[in-house]
Amino acid sequence: MYSLNQVSSLLYNYLVEIGLDDVYAKYLNTLILLLLLIIVLYIFDYVLRKIFISVFAKFTSISKTNFDDFLVKNKVPRNVAHIVPIIIAYNAIPFVFNGFIKAQGIILKGLEVFGIVLTLWVVRSLLNTLKDFFKTLPNLKDKPIDSYIQVFMIFLWSIGILLAISILTDIELWKFLTGLGTASAVILLIFKDTILGFVASIQVSINDMVRIGDWISFDNYGADGDVIEINLATVKVQNFDNTITTIPTYALISDSFKNWRGMTNSPGRRIKRALIIKQESINFLAPKDIQKFKKISLITDYIKSRQESITDFNTSNNIDKSILINGRNLTNIGLFRKYADTYLKNHSAINKDMMVMVRQLAPTPQGIPLEVYAFSSDKRWENYEYIMSDIFDHLLAAIPFFDLELFELPSSSSFKNNTKTSLKA
Template sequence: MDSIKHMLFDYLVSQGISESTAKYLNMLALLILLLLIVFIIDFIIRRIIRGAFTQFAIKSKTNFDDLLITNKVPRNVAHIIPLLIALKFAPIVFFDFPESDVVIETGLQVFAIILTLWIARSLLNTLKDYLKTLPRFKDKPIDSYIQVFMIFAWLGGIMSAIAIITGIPFLKFVTGLGAISAVIILVFKDTILGFVASIQVSINDMVRIGDWITFEKYGADGDVTEITLATVKVQNFDKTITTIPTYALISDSFKNWRGMVNSDGRRIKRALYIKQDCVKYLSEEDVDKLKNIQLISSYLNKRQKDIDSYNANNEIDKALFINGRNLTNIGVFRKYIDSYLKNHSAINKDMMIMARQLAPTTQGIPLEIYAFSSDKRWENYEYIMSDIFDHLIASLSYFDLEIFELPSNSNFK
């Protein structure tokens, strides 16, 4: 080793060059030689490892090894041997310059930490990409867990690097951080909140990638495309992207449409507001006229018989409609809606079908339609709902009913 340390030094001194200059020239020559050796070995090892991985990937049936190459795992691993060679021979190169030797060795140790983090990141990215190809993990927030691990890894790496640079033992350095833990918590507040939120979102299965969510506070209404430690990306139906803080999913209220998507139908829940002053009892002539409507003709026949029988048995005075039992136009129309929905080809008959009257309002009496369309696609769903209400609005006049609407200028004229 001694002969290598002064490989050029003795020759330069023998040629009349001063010892001081000879030391610098000797160090420079050894440094250039070491760099050449390191770069050559790094190049050769990279080619060998990458070639071996490529050959193995070609023969392998899984795509995990392909992802290792894509994420540069072989390339990063190949740097280990050249780094060990540099650490081994750096003291020889800087033998006559101990202060520089300390700086270089410290720099190489810090680089070793960075290289370890690169390798860890490459492996984790490979694992992330591989898990995303598996159906059972496709909708899980894998990115969040990878980011959490890398944050702790980088914190550990930074603390180790600082401990090496300052010369403080690692455990002693970590212990000293307790004094500034409050500052660290403040700086990484969003990261900590995001980490906790990611765990709760995953455990409670609140949101998956691909879910349709509506988050009115952030103006989001679309499909979840990405879940990370800090943010959730939603592609809205107008193709814009909304970014939501991950912790907002557990601190605020939002709507997840997954239940509807996984169900057998999409809910239709909308009301017609009927003018109160057009509601009336139906005379026999009115009932006979409505019997021409096929969907309710059998209902009217049966219902009229029951009512007539009740009134006759109880000797009801029918001089006034209010006495005894009678049919009303709004009640018959409600029955018509129910029959119409049950006979509609686009309505799921296995789910709830209901036409109900809600409490009267200043805008009239709400008749609400509650049913489920078989087709859940947005465009088709809107078409089905519009088709139903087009028909019902046009049907109102047959029952002597009117829709309430605020007066316009033409009304005043």
């Protein structure tokens, strides 16, 4: 039986015997052995990849969980298959480069570094598999899994780089780390955003500030849409015009933003909008006006009840009603406010279990704001806008029936009409 060293020298001995120069024979022997090793490694790698992938494919076809599907998707079998050829190469190099001690050392160091990189690839594939699997779990799919995976990968890559440098420089790892401590300020400066992002990711997760799928509005960054990704450095928001806004993760804890999750989880979406009534159109109601408004079915019973109460009060207190301002009276804005309130409470799209109110705000230079405050049962944006528009379509059209006017800034046509009127006069 031949030893491996003797086997590696067979070709060399043959070349010397046929008269080839000793140096050339040595180099040619090494070159041929290296080519044979590359061919063997390629065959091993190819066969192992096929075996691993086919075995995993059969396993995933009968497995009930989708975890193994993610293993195949993230190329875990393919990356694991590369490990065996690396081990073979590492053990074969001393025999291939027999007599070339310096070359052996360089190539072995290169294989050790490549082994570290390959190990990191395998770990990254496994972590990506875990990430994809966790995102399918109901309790974890809205959590910033990407941030944690990235932090762990940065930690592993840092260790891998330190190990690689230690191997290439022949400096022991602990001595290298000791020298690295003096450069910690520079390292902190380089990884500032990463550190800030990591801290922000933890705070965002612990305080449950943002989840994937939340609708957020971030004015400082022009973001208004759904969160589609949270990772270590950035948060991606898909705006409603389908553009993507990227926000630094640490901005979520350093700046102010609005999260609409509370509205989404609530039983209704708020409608809060005001109609501005011209002050000069507001009047007390004479008896003949009250009779006209009684024909409006939504407030007929209210007018009757209020009119009886007001009449009893004025009669018992001997109020002189020859002037409308005396005593208690109905006003057109009061009746319209009651009409709008009753209309909202009878509207099928308004959540009656939440606040429903029509209120008068403080007077402004433009007029009297009459604000509608209610909640739509349907929170979907398109339907919400339709419901709100339907309500205000009706109220805007109803205002003239109460002898009220909306405030509106004059347009150029208003000035033209006034000019024509004055010329005719």
